[in-house]
Amino acid sequence: MTAEGIKMMIDAALPGSGVEIVTNPSVSGQHSLRLDPSHAVAVAKFLRDDEGLSLDFLSNATGVDWPDKEITEKVKVKRPVTKTVDGVEQTAEETVEETRKRVEPGCLEAVYHLYSVARKHGPVVIRMRTVNRTDQVELPSLTSVWRSAEFQEREIFDLYGIVFKGHPDLRRLLMWDGFKDHPMRRDYVDPDDFEYEPTAHDEVLKRAEAHRAASQEGRAAGQ
Amino acid sequence: MAVEEGLKIELGKQGVFVTTIEELYNWGRRSSIWPMQFGLACCAIEMIATTMARYDLARFGAEVFRPSPRQADLMIISGTVTKKMAPQVVRLYNQMAEPKYVIAMGACAISGGPFKQGYNVLKGIDRYIPVDVHIPGCPPRPEALLHAFMTLQKKIDAQPLTGEGRPRFLDAQAQGEFPVPEFGEHDLEPSSNKGVWPVPVVISAGTKGLRD
Numbered sequence: 001m002t003a004e005g006i007k008m009m010i011d012a013a014l015p016g017s018g019v020e021i022v023t024n025p026s027v028s029g030q031h032s033l034r035l036d037p038s039h040a041v042a043v044a045k046f047l048r049d050d051e052g053l054s055l056d057f058l059s060n061a062t063g064v065d066w067p068d069k070e071i072t073e074k075v076k077v078k079r080p081v082t083k084t085v086d087g088v089e090q091t092a093e094e095t096v097e098e099t100r101k102r103v104e105p106g107c108l109e110a111v112y113h114l115y116s117v118a119r120k121h122g123p124v125v126i127r128m129r130t131v132n133r134t135d136q137v138e139l140p141s142l143t144s145v146w147r148s149a150e151f152q153e154r155e156i157f158d159l160y161g162i163v164f165k166g167h168p169d170l171r172r173l174l175m176w177d178g179f180k181d182h183p184m185r186r187d188y189v190d191p192d193d194f195e196y197e198p199t200a201h202d203e204v205l206k207r208a209e210a211h212r213a214a215s216q217e218g219r220a221a222g223q
Numbered sequence: 224m225a226v227e228e229g230l231k232i233e234l235g236k237q238g239v240f241v242t243t244i245e246e247l248y249n250w251g252r253r254s255s256i257w258p259m260q261f262g263l264a265c266c267a268i269e270m271i272a273t274t275m276a277r278y279d280l281a282r283f284g285a286e287v288f289r290p291s292p293r294q295a296d297l298m299i300i301s302g303t304v305t306k307k308m309a310p311q312v313v314r315l316y317n318q319m320a321e322p323k324y325v326i327a328m329g330a331c332a333i334s335g336g337p338f339k340q341g342y343n344v345l346k347g348i349d350r351y352i353p354v355d356v357h358i359p360g361c362p363p364r365p366e367a368l369l370h371a372f373m374t375l376q377k378k379i380d381a382q383p384l385t386g387e388g389r390p391r392f393l394d395a396q397a398q399g400e401f402p403v404p405e406f407g408e409h410d411l412e413p414s415s416n417k418g419v420w421p422v423p424v425v426i427s428a429g430t431k432g433l434r435d
Contacts, residue, residue: 006228108260121226155275174307174343175307175343176406177406178406178408179406179408179409180408180409181408183342183343183410188342190340191342191409191410191414193346193410193415195415204340
């Protein structure tokens with residue numbers, strides 16, 4: 001069953017649910033469906049209960065962090081240019097290339113992989129995106145549709161910081177309760193506990209060098 | 224203080240057995256090290272294999288794995304210590320009665336191993352509790368654990384009962400309880416016990432270190 005086919009079925013059953021196809025350009029061509037968070041639970045129920053689809057098994061739910069992306073692009077702009085030709089000042093339109101920078105806001109995404117045990121097909125990949133990465137990070141929980149989403153959504157909440165509304169027991173799963181960070185986010189800075197690293201390299205090497213410099217300064221100050 | 228080896232053999236031939244309290248005491252201690260029954264990760268499988276008939280840890284007087292820290296003498300840190308698990312490990316160590324020993328088994332228990340750069344893994348249990356024997360390996364083979372046992376036995380044998388270098392439980396000034404780290408907002412607090420684990424100074428690491 002293709003993503004397009006499923007989208008058509010959803011559109012026919014639930015008009016205005018705002019399902020979009022996210023294409024996958026790789027060889028596998030495993031396109032996914034992006035659900036509108038406000039209609040996601042209804043669409044998920046349809047995917048599970050529809051006779052033809054009966055996607056009754058949620059195999060995996062995970063998160064993706066899309067950080068803010070700075071895009072540099074060259075735009076051709078028309079601009080009046082004043083020139084002096086044969087002693088006469090002329091104003092002409094000219095096409096000039098301009099480099100512009102814009103920031104594409106990031107978001108957090110939850111990805112669910114569905115299979116049908118009854119119909120023996122799958123996976124069908126559905127996605128949901130939050131508005132941004134900071135304060136509007138809420139998505140509807142699909143635990144009411146697939147019970148197996150409970151712990152996986154807790155894990156996503158723990159590691160990515162997506163708040164699932166309607167989740168029966170949204171607590172951290174892997175890290176402790178007082179932990180404040182979300183370690184799988186791209187901008188996570190892990191605690192600086194590489195004071196000692198005998199075979200440092202890359203990022204760790206930079207940290208180790210900083211520690212070494214600090215300890216040498218400390219020793220020099222002590223003498 | 225020890226009896227001269229040649230004299231001891233000579234007296235033995237005459238049917239006289241000579242020893243010192245220290246020797247007898249250490250022989251008793253080293254011949255009945257009961258490990259605590261707990262495993263943390265895949266190294267625990269090797270630890271279990273060590274206790275079974277093929278490798279037979281019982282030969283060293285250590286066959287009785289105790290499920291209670293109160294009855295155990297040896298803690299085998301067999302596997303990855305996550306930051307979430309670290310306080311419990313330290314607490315169990317505190318609950319063990321003296322004399323108590325620790326074997327850090329495998330790369331993870333020593334340094335974090337392949338997970339060292341993870342946010343959730345403790346970079347070596349020796350940051351919080353004193354470790355007597357480290358065994359490298361991922362996981363170490365049962366022979367390596369047996370070797371660690373023998374190393375520990377040698378260490379116990381060599382311990383004097385008085386004066387410098389006596390075991391912790393015979394030293395009234397020695398630290399007996401180790402602070403249990405607490406869950407902080409970003410990391411365990413404190414991130415290491417400086418009394419147990421002074422931050423090692425790297426003398427030469429690569430080309431830059433040599434120039435320094």
